[in-house]
Amino acid sequence: xxxxxxxxxxxxxxxxxxxxxxxxxxxxxxxxxxxxxxxxxxxxxxxxxxxxxxxxxxxxxxxxxxxxxxxxxxxxxxxxxxxxxxxxxxxxxxxxxxxxxxxxxxxxxxxxxxxxxxxxxxxxxxxxxxxxxxxxxxxxxxxxxxxxxxxxxxxxxxxxxxxxxxxxxxxxxxxxxxxxxxxxxxxxxxxxxxxxxxxxxxxxxxxxxxxxxxxxxxxxxxxxxxxxxxxxxxxxxxxxxxxxxxxxxxxxxxxxxxxxxxxxxxxxxxxxxxxxxxxxxxxxxxxxxxxxxxxxxxxxxxxxxxxxxxxxxxxxxxxxxxxxxxxxxxxxxxxxxxxxxxxxxxxxxxxxxxxxxxxxxxxxxxxxxxxxxxxxxxxxxxxxxxxxxxxxxxxxxxxxxxxxxxxxxxxxxxxxxxxxxxxxxxxxxxxxxxxxxxxxxxxxx
Amino acid sequence: xxxxxxxxxxxxxxxxxxxxxxxxxxxxxxxxxxxxxxxxxxxxxxxxxxxxxxxxxxxxxxxxxxxxxxxxxxxxxxxxxxxxx
Numbered sequence: 001x002x003x004x005x006x007x008x009x010x011x012x013x014x015x016x017x018x019x020x021x022x023x024x025x026x027x028x029x030x031x032x033x034x035x036x037x038x039x040x041x042x043x044x045x046x047x048x049x050x051x052x053x054x055x056x057x058x059x060x061x062x063x064x065x066x067x068x069x070x071x072x073x074x075x076x077x078x079x080x081x082x083x084x085x086x087x088x089x090x091x092x093x094x095x096x097x098x099x100x101x102x103x104x105x106x107x108x109x110x111x112x113x114x115x116x117x118x119x120x121x122x123x124x125x126x127x128x129x130x131x132x133x134x135x136x137x138x139x140x141x142x143x144x145x146x147x148x149x150x151x152x153x154x155x156x157x158x159x160x161x162x163x164x165x166x167x168x169x170x171x172x173x174x175x176x177x178x179x180x181x182x183x184x185x186x187x188x189x190x191x192x193x194x195x196x197x198x199x200x201x202x203x204x205x206x207x208x209x210x211x212x213x214x215x216x217x218x219x220x221x222x223x224x225x226x227x228x229x230x231x232x233x234x235x236x237x238x239x240x241x242x243x244x245x246x247x248x249x250x251x252x253x254x255x256x257x258x259x260x261x262x263x264x265x266x267x268x269x270x271x272x273x274x275x276x277x278x279x280x281x282x283x284x285x286x287x288x289x290x291x292x293x294x295x296x297x298x299x300x301x302x303x304x305x306x307x308x309x310x311x312x313x314x315x316x317x318x319x320x321x322x323x324x325x326x327x328x329x330x331x332x333x334x335x336x337x338x339x340x341x342x343x344x345x346x347x348x349x350x351x352x353x354x355x356x357x358x359x360x361x362x363x364x365x366x367x368x369x370x371x372x373x374x375x376x377x378x379x380x381x382x383x384x385x386x387x388x389x390x391x392x393x394x395x396x397x398x399x400x401x402x403x404x405x406x407x408x409x410x411x412x413x414x415x416x417x418x419x420x421x422x423x424x425x426x427x428x429x430x431x432x433x434x435x436x437x438x439x440x441x442x443x444x445x
Numbered sequence: 446x447x448x449x450x451x452x453x454x455x456x457x458x459x460x461x462x463x464x465x466x467x468x469x470x471x472x473x474x475x476x477x478x479x480x481x482x483x484x485x486x487x488x489x490x491x492x493x494x495x496x497x498x499x500x501x502x503x504x505x506x507x508x509x510x511x512x513x514x515x516x517x518x519x520x521x522x523x524x525x526x527x528x529x530x
Contacts, residue, residue, distance in 0.1 A: 196479065220485050222512040223478065249510040353485065383504035384489035414464055422463075424490040425497065 001152070002122045002143050004181065005068025010154060011184035017064070019161075019188045019206050020057045027184065030064050037065065037105040044107065046071050046118035047095040052085070053078035056168045057189045058100050060177060065105070066098070067123045067143075071115065074126040077169035080136065091138055091315045092126050126315065127171055129266045130356065138315040139266050145311030148292050149270040150178050157183030160234065163208040164189045165199060165217060171266040172239050176212045185210075196220045204229035212236035212262075215246045216353035216386060222249055230254070236273075238262040240354055240386060241342045244279045251277060267320060267327055268305050269312060271295075280333075280341040296326065302346055303329045348442060350379035350387050352420040357389055359442070362423065365416045371396055371405055374432045378443055380425065391423035394431060402428050448527065449520050452495065459483060459491045474517025481516065501528055 001007055013028035025033075034041065049070050051062050059075075066073060074092045076085065088094075095114045096107050122143055128136040162180040164187055166173035180187040188206045190199045203211065204226060211230075213221070215237050221227045235250055235257045242261035250259055263271040263281070272290055274281045286295050294306040304326040314320050320327055332343040350357040359377035366375035374394040379387035395405060406426050413422040433441040446454070453472050460467050460482055468482040478488065496502040503526035504510075513519040524530075 216485075219512065220479070223485075223514060225477075225514055245510040249512070252509075353489075380493065381505070382489045382493055383502065384485055384492055388489055388493055410462060419463065420486055424486075424493055 001147070001182070003068025004064055006121075007152075007182045008064070012154075012158075015158065015184050016186045017181065018057055018060055019186060021191060021202060023057065025057075025061065030061065033061065033103055034065050036103065040105045040107060041065060041069055043117060044070050044096075044098070046120045047115050048072040048074070048093050050074040050076055050089065050092070050094045050097045050110070051099075052076040052097050054099055056164065056173075056192070059168050060181075060187065060189060061100055062098060063177070064181065065100075067125075068121060070123055071120050072124040072126055072140075074138070075128065075169045075174075077128065077167060080128060084135065088128075088138060125174070127169075127174065127266055130170070137318065139320075140313050140315055141269065142311030144309055145269050145307065146174065147178055147182065148307070148309065149273065150175075150182055152183050154184050157185040160185040160210045161206065161208050162187050163203040163211040165203075165211065165213050166239075167192070171264065171269075172212070172214075175238075175264065175270060179212075180210075197224045197226050200224055200226040200230065204231075208232075210234035210236075212238060214239040214354040215242050216240060218246055218250060219384060222253060227253070232257040235259045236262055238264055240351060241344070242279055245383075247277055247279060265329065267312065268293075268307060268329065271305050271329075278339070280339045283335060283338045283340055286340065294326075297333055297335065297340070300346070301332045301334060301343070303331045303333045305329055350377075350389055352379075352387055352389060353385040355418075355420045357421045359389075362389060362391065362413070362417060362421055365413055366391060366393060366409060366423075368416075369409055369412050371400070371408060376432050376442075377423065385420075388424040389421060390425045390427070392427045392429050392432060394429060398430075448523055451498070452520055452523060455494055455498065456483070456491055459487050459494060463487045463490065472516050474515060474520070476516040477514060478516060478519060495523070499523070499527075501526065503527075 008027060011027050013026065013031060015027050016024055017027045017030055018025045047070050051059055051073060053076060072092055074088065074094055089110055094110050096109045099106050125141045125146060126138050127141060128138055162176055162185055164173060164176050166176055168174065168177055177187060188203055188208050190202055200221060208230065209232055211232060218237060232254045233256065235254060247259060258275065259277060260273045260275040262273045271293055272285060286297065292308050296304045298304060306326040330346050332346050334341050334343055348359060350359060362377040363375040366372055372393040373396045376392045378390055380390045382388045409426065456472060465482050465487055468480060469476050483491065492502060492504060503522045506526055513522060
């Protein structure tokens with residue numbers, strides 16, 4: 001199978017494809033939507049299109065209509081800085097933006113030199129990385145690289161109703177979409193502006209029995225009473241390290257569910273999944289047990305992954321693979337006995353409930369206050385968010401009242417940083433250590 | 446000051462520190478944590494600052510994980526797990 005266009009032909013049309021708070025779309029509704037907009041879709045064949053910041057359900061419908069027709073689809077989440085749009089459009093050679101309003105497909109031309117209309121059976125999906133350390137890179141995936149681990153058992157899939165709580169523009173959300181859609185299951189699409197209680201209430205009401213989310217999200221799920229009404233058969237964790245506590249807590253709460261934690265990234269796609277209920281993964285994964293990928297750990301403890309089929313690449317000139325076909329995951333691991341455990345991101349970014357914080361960014365804000373002469377920001381383990389941001393600072397004027405200093409620093413950070421980046425704990429110290437090369441000595445995460 | 450009062454005081458400090466707003470008239474035992482004004486980040490900060498003042502964090506000490514729903518349950522965990530009692 002090479003496209004959604006092809007996949008949909010095998011799905012019983014009476015099944016429900018998407019459910020939101022207000023609407024329901026069956027697979028047959030999607031086919032009707034397609035035939036009603038056929039002329040426009042035909043005119044888009046072989047072109048490169050962008051979907052720019054449209055709502056989740058609209059995005060899901062657009063993908064269902066256009067995959068297997070257009071040549072490339074660029075995913076532009078609304079949180080991408082709009083100053084990057086032009087650069088991305090050039091890189092991906094985008095012809096036009098598309099949107100769906102009141103079931104009508106609209107096209108807005110971007111480039112004067114449009115690609116010619118031609119038939120096309122496989123669509124490239126262009127997905128931005130999360131890009132916390134620098135500008136998000138565009139990664140191009142083929143249908144094959146995205147669906148490597150997706151199981152298509154259409155009979156069994158009838159019984160599954162997946163909840164979408166990830167952002168559908170990102171790799172994690174796309175994975176849930178594909179898992180549900182390609183097998184003919186139902187996808188319940190939640191609204192990101194709703195609270196966790198409202199989200200879980202909707203999922204329970206609509207009969208969600210399969211849910212994929214980050215460990216931080218799952219911790220919140222366990223804290224709301226609405227979760228008592230969830231009858232889950234499948235639980236998937238991804239995007240962060242799934243620790244033993246959350247795996248255990250989910251098993252207690254949902255004893256009938258099959259619990260899987262997944263290792264995936266925008267670059268790699270789905271690496272592998274673990275379903276023995278334990279954190280980390282078996283060492284046998286490193287020695288060739290997995291069919292679709294090869295893995296190795298280098299001398300710095302970094303995990304490298306080589307997918308067997310390389311359908312992905314950066315759109316820029318950056319190299320994704322080493323000479324042996326491996327991608328550096330940037331994740332540090334540790335082998336203990338017959339198990340491999342994740343230690344965290346090598347880059348030192350702090351992961352606050354799935355949001356990454358670059359310590360240097362916070363340090364810059366603290367130093368800009370003029371109140372402190374040195375600042376060191378690091379992550380502190382926290383049972384609720386995984387990590388919290390902590391700051392050690394050296395006051396410029398040591399006689400200054402520490403409470404007043406803390407208030408002023410907090411205010412400055414709140415004005416200049418997103419809330420999860422604002423240090424939760426401040427420590428006032430006399431000095432900060434530096435390494436031999438004169439760099440700030442950072443604790444190992 | 447007993448443990449509950451200290452937790453209430455820290456709670457209000459975190460509300461202030463994070464620029465949040467208390468959504469209930471007062472912190473009684475039946476207040477639902479995630480509806481009280483602190484989001485999960487604020488809640489995480491509360492656990493960290495209580496760890497600073499009390500010297501223990503019951504959530505990372507537990508053998509079996511437990512996620513409290515109400516303020517009363519939250520205080521109870523601290524009372525139960527207090528190593529200094």
